Amino acid sequence: MPLILLPLLRFVFAILSISFARARKPFTILSHLIDAVLLSQLVLTLARGTPELITVGGAPAGIGISMIGDQIGLTFAVLAWILSVAVSAYTWRDQLRPYFFLL
Numbered sequence: 233m234p235l236i237l238l239p240l241l242r243f244v245f246a247i248l249s250i251s252f253a254r255a256r257k258p259f260t261i262l263s264h265l266i267d268a269v270l271l272s273q274l275v276l277t278l279a280r281g282t283p284e285l286i287t288v289g290g291a292p293a294g295i296g297i298s299m300i301g302d303q304i305g306l307t308f309a310v311l312a313w314i315l316s317v318a319v320s321a322y323t324w325r326d327q328l329r330p331y332f333f334l335l
Contacts, residue, residue: 260320267313
């Protein structure tokens with residue numbers, strides 16, 4: 233489940249931060265916290281030795297589009313999360329609008 237929610241929730245929080253200008257900072261912080269929770273769930277799933285696999289489209293696993301959460305993907309997701317937190321901190325320091333950086 234974290235595999236699907238990571239990109240979708242990021243998009244939802246970006247739209248919310250564009251729509252509600254006064255709540256940009258809380259939405260950004262909440263987005264980073266939820267991403268951290270989802271990434272930690274993915275870490276725990278991978279620590280048990282079972283990668284997360286989702287097949288999209290209802291086709292069998294060999295034919296349909298499959299998304300897998302493995303250690304390489306987790307490494308890139310954590311790096312992207314760290315970069316996102318750093319960019320958000322930069323935008324707050326310079327009083328920039330951070331909603332484009334959430335995408």
